[in-house]
Amino acid sequence: MRLNKIKLKNIILPISAAFLLTTAASCLKDLEREPITDQIGNNIYKDFSNYKNVLAKLYGGLAMGGQISGDGDQPDSDINGINGGFSQYTRLLYTLNVVTTDEAVIGWNDGNLHTMHKMTWDASNEFIAAMYYRVYTEIAYCNEFLRNVTDERLSTNNITGENLTQAKLMRAEARFLRAQSYFHALDMFGNVPFVDEAYTPGTPNPPGRIERKDLFKYIETELLAIADQLKDPRTNEYGRADKAAVWALLARLYLNAEVYTGTQRNTDCITYCNKVIGAGYSLKPKYEDLFLADNNISNSEQILSVNFDGINTQTNGGTTYMVHAAVGGDMKAVDYGINGGWYGLRATKSFVGLFPANGNDKRGRFFTQGQNLEINDLASFNDGYAFIKYKNIKSNGSAGAHNNWVEADIPLYRLADIYLMYAEAVLRGGSGGSQATAIEYVNKLRERAYGDTSGNVSAINLDFILDERARELSWEMTRRSDLIRFGKYTTGAYLWPWKGNVKDGKAVDSYRNLFPIPTRDLIANPNLVQNTGY
Numbered sequence: 454m455r456l457n458k459i460k461l462k463n464i465i466l467p468i469s470a471a472f473l474l475t476t477a478a479s480c481l482k483d484l485e486r487e488p489i490t491d492q493i494g495n496n497i498y499k500d501f502s503n504y505k506n507v508l509a510k511l512y513g514g515l516a517m518g519g520q521i522s523g524d525g526d527q528p529d530s531d532i533n534g535i536n537g538g539f540s541q542y543t544r545l546l547y548t549l550n551v552v553t554t555d556e557a558v559i560g561w562n563d564g565n566l567h568t569m570h571k572m573t574w575d576a577s578n579e580f581i582a583a584m585y586y587r588v589y590t591e592i593a594y595c596n597e598f599l600r601n602v603t604d605e606r607l608s609t610n611n612i613t614g615e616n617l618t619q620a621k622l623m624r625a626e627a628r629f630l631r632a633q634s635y636f637h638a639l640d641m642f643g644n645v646p647f648v649d650e651a652y653t654p655g656t657p658n659p660p661g662r663i664e665r666k667d668l669f670k671y672i673e674t675e676l677l678a679i680a681d682q683l684k685d686p687r688t689n690e691y692g693r694a695d696k697a698a699v700w701a702l703l704a705r706l707y708l709n710a711e712v713y714t715g716t717q718r719n720t721d722c723i724t725y726c727n728k729v730i731g732a733g734y735s736l737k738p739k740y741e742d743l744f745l746a747d748n749n750i751s752n753s754e755q756i757l758s759v760n761f762d763g764i765n766t767q768t769n770g771g772t773t774y775m776v777h778a779a780v781g782g783d784m785k786a787v788d789y790g791i792n793g794g795w796y797g798l799r800a801t802k803s804f805v806g807l808f809p810a811n812g813n814d815k816r817g818r819f820f821t822q823g824q825n826l827e828i829n830d831l832a833s834f835n836d837g838y839a840f841i842k843y844k845n846i847k848s849n850g851s852a853g854a855h856n857n858w859v860e861a862d863i864p865l866y867r868l869a870d871i872y873l874m875y876a877e878a879v880l881r882g883g884s885g886g887s888q889a890t891a892i893e894y895v896n897k898l899r900e901r902a903y904g905d906t907s908g909n910v911s912a913i914n915l916d917f918i919l920d921e922r923a924r925e926l927s928w929e930m931t932r933r934s935d936l937i938r939f940g941k942y943t944t945g946a947y948l949w950p951w952k953g954n955v956k957d958g959k960a961v962d963s964y965r966n967l968f969p970i971p972t973r974d975l976i977a978n979p980n981l982v983q984n985t986g987y
Contacts, residue, residue, distance in 0.1 A: 498601040501616040507598055508623045511630050512692065514591045515542045515759045522767040532586050539563070540583040541770020542591070543759055543863050543930070548580050549641060549968065550933040554942070555803040555949035556923065557840070559778070560796060560832045567831065571954035572943075572961045576969035576987045585642060585971050588634045592648065595631035599624060599650040625682035629694045632675045633702060633865075639668045639713060640934055643967045643984055646974075647671075659978040666714040669706070676703050686732035691749060691760070692862070697732050698757040700725040701866035704874050712938055719883030726875040727885065729756065734868040740816055740901055743867070744843045746790060746853035746860045756866040763845070763853050763860030772859040775843045775928070781834040783823035790845030790852040791859065799837030802826045803949035803958075804927070807920050809908075816902045816924050818842075828950045837950075842928045869898055869925050877918045888913070898925055915939070937966050962986055 497503045517537075518524035524537025532540040539545075551557050552569045559566065568574040574581060600606075602624045612620050631649075638645045647663035663671070676699050683689070686697035704725040710718035737743050737754045749760070761771045768774075780786055780794030800819065805826065808817030820839035828836040843861045845853035853860045876891035892913055899908040902924070910917070919939050923932060936942035943965050948958030964986025975981050 498606060499610045501610075501612055501620065504602075504620060504623055508626065511591070511594050511598060511627055512760075514587075514594050515630075516761060516766050516771060517541065517768050518544075518770050524768050524770065531590055532583050535579050535583045536769075538769025538774070539580070540587060541768050541774070542587050544770035544774050545580065545584040545587055546637070546930040547775070547928070549584050550930045551928055554932040554936060555801045555947075555952075556927055556932045557798050557800060557804075558828060558831055558837055558951065559798055560834050562832060570831065570951055572952060572965055573954050574968070576972045576975075576983065578969075581968045582971035582973070584968070585638075585974070588638050589646070589648075591634040592631055592638075595627045595634070596648060596650045596652065598627045599631070602627075603650075621682065622684065625679040626694050628675055628679045629683070629699060629702075632672050632679075635668060635672050636702060636706060639665060639672065640709070641968050642970060644668075644982065645970070646978060646981060659980055662980045662982065669710065669713045672706060673703070676706070686729075686756075687734070687753075692758055694757055697729050697734070698866060700728045700732075701756050701871060704729070704871065705866075708874050708878060709934055709938055712934075717881065717883075719878040719881045720885055721883075722874055722878040723883045723885040726871050726878065729868070729871045730875070734871075736868060736897060736901055738901070739848075741818070741844075742848050743864070744861060745848050746845050747847040747849075748861050748864075750848070754868045755862075755864050756868070756871075758862040758864050760862045761858075761860050763855040763858045766860075767855075767858040772843045772845075772861040772863060773857070775863075776845055776859045776861075779839060779842065782820075782839060784820055784839060788844075788846075789841075790856065792856040796834040798840070799824070799828070799834065800840040801828060801837060801950045803947075804840075804923065805838055807923050814899075814902045814908060814924065815904065816927070829956070831951060840928070864929065870929075870931070872898060873918060873922050873925060876913060877915065877922075880913065880915050880918060895921060942966060 497507060518541035519530040519537030521529045524530060524541060526536055530537030530540065548566070548569055552559055553572060558570045564580070565574065565578045566580060568578060569580065602620055607617060607620055643665045644662055645668065646660040647668065648660045652660065680696055680699045683699060684695045686695050689695040704722050707718035707722035707725065710716060734756065735753045737752055742748065743752070743754065746763070748755070749758070759771065760766070761768070761773070776789055776791055777793070777795040778797035780789055780791065781796030784794060786793045805817070805819060808814050818841040820841060823835060824838050825836050826838060830836050843859065845856070845859040845861065847853065872894035875886055876895055879886040879888055879891045892910065895913055896909045898921070899910065900906055902908060919935060919941070922935050933942060936947070941947035943961045943963045945960035950956060950958055952958035953961045964984065967984045969984055969987035970981055975983055
């Protein structure tokens with residue numbers, strides 16, 4: 454049974470001042486700080502009725518960039534030195550994992566944003582730093598929660614019966630969210646600082662550095678440990694993690710294992726894909742409905758999402774950014790359920806070329822009127838086709854609850870991705886699957902995209918899967934890691950406009966497969982070592 458969508462008003466805001474988890478990432482000693490003093494924490498955790506509010510802050514850390522409507526600047530933004538909207542979690546994931554690829558360019562020259570698509574960023578880039586600190590702020594929130602819901606603390610606070618059961622469930626969810634953020638650190642930054650709930654807040658000793666392969670093992674161990682502690686697939690409240698979310702993240706971890714550790718884990722990827730596939734999920738009949746304002750309704754494809762409702766989650770990140778920033782030129786904002794476009798995001802011709810020119814693949818939703826396929830000027834919205842991913846429109850055609858703040862949810866994991874991971878892992882030699890089944894799963898996606906069997910294929914290879922992932926999962930923050938896994942992110946094996954700051958694209962140094970550790974954190978923590986090349 455799918456439960457009603459959690460309205461984040463009830464689990465994020467309003468929360469009294471004592472409940473607001475102050476940022477762990479806002480000054481030079483960022484990773485040495487933790488939210489909430491022990492005294493405040495002890496008061497909060499004595500009353501079980503507070504637990505869900507605090508858990509909500511952990512989930513809310515993925516949705517909101519600050520403590521007020523629109524995220525705000527300091528002191529309302531969670532991250533120092535950057536606006537809360539710019540530094541919202543999923544918006545930063547998009548900036549680092551989509552804007553740096555063929556899937557999108559952005560026309561704005563805010564700070565060093567223009568260096569992202571050009572792949573000319575350096576260790577002082579404020580958007581990369583914001584992603585790093587956003588990840589560790591989320592980890593700090595989770596650590597504080599976990600520090601206060603140990604068996605010993607629960608006993609001391611007299612949490613018993615059903616409340617104890619729920620507290621332990623919440624503890625497993627917090628561990629999942631922490632593992633997920635560590636996965637983002639693993640993927641984007643490699644060898645990073647490590648802190649868990651055993652780290653003492655306020656200690657004079659800065660966190661130690663963990664090697665990438667060891668962080669991989671930690672994430673794997675955590676996910677395996679909590680899988681059976683979470684609710685069965687599709688039985689938790691909407692927007693909260695369950696066993697299938699763990700399996701999906703494990704599949705993604707294993708698919709990229711060779712990049713992270715030097716050892717393939719494709720058989721394990723297939724194992725966990727099979728677990729998700731066998732858990733009762735199904736494809737939503739219309740692809741475009743996955744990205745509408747009511748995509749929380751009857752969505753049996755979505756495994757876990759970051760939730761927005763347009764009223765209580767008013768952020769300039771999230772899907773508000775995804776819709777507004779993609780609208781401009783001759784596009785009518787009202788057609789997308791908003792009050793105006795921001796003239797920012799467009800697609801490169803390399804990405805456009807992945808779709809058939811006849812438009813039969815409904816996933817290639819490009820707005821071309823008044824737009825040029827060629828991008829001669831990155832700053833001009835009219836250079837590059839506009840791409841339509843999300844809309845603040847419901848499936849019945851009515852607009853979302855607010856014409857500025859978008860209420861569509863962002864899927865973190867969905868069944869289509871699982872199908873494609875399965876197919877790729879099979880092609881890479883993993884056991885426990887079959888190529889015939891892989892083709893069947895791919896064709897299910899293509900039948901939805903084409904509306905019939907005209908797009909079906911009888912054979913697949915790895916290059917096809919990479920392209921199919923772009924077609925199916927465009928703008929879902931997987932493209933950078935996909936291109937890295939296929940050896941095409943930094944190399945000359947695949948070029949797109951303005952890669953390497955050249956109009957037709959060029960190869961860049963391979964060290965850019967990782968982002969730099971922010972300079973200010975290197976200064977604050979002598980245990981850290983800058984990634985090669987920076």
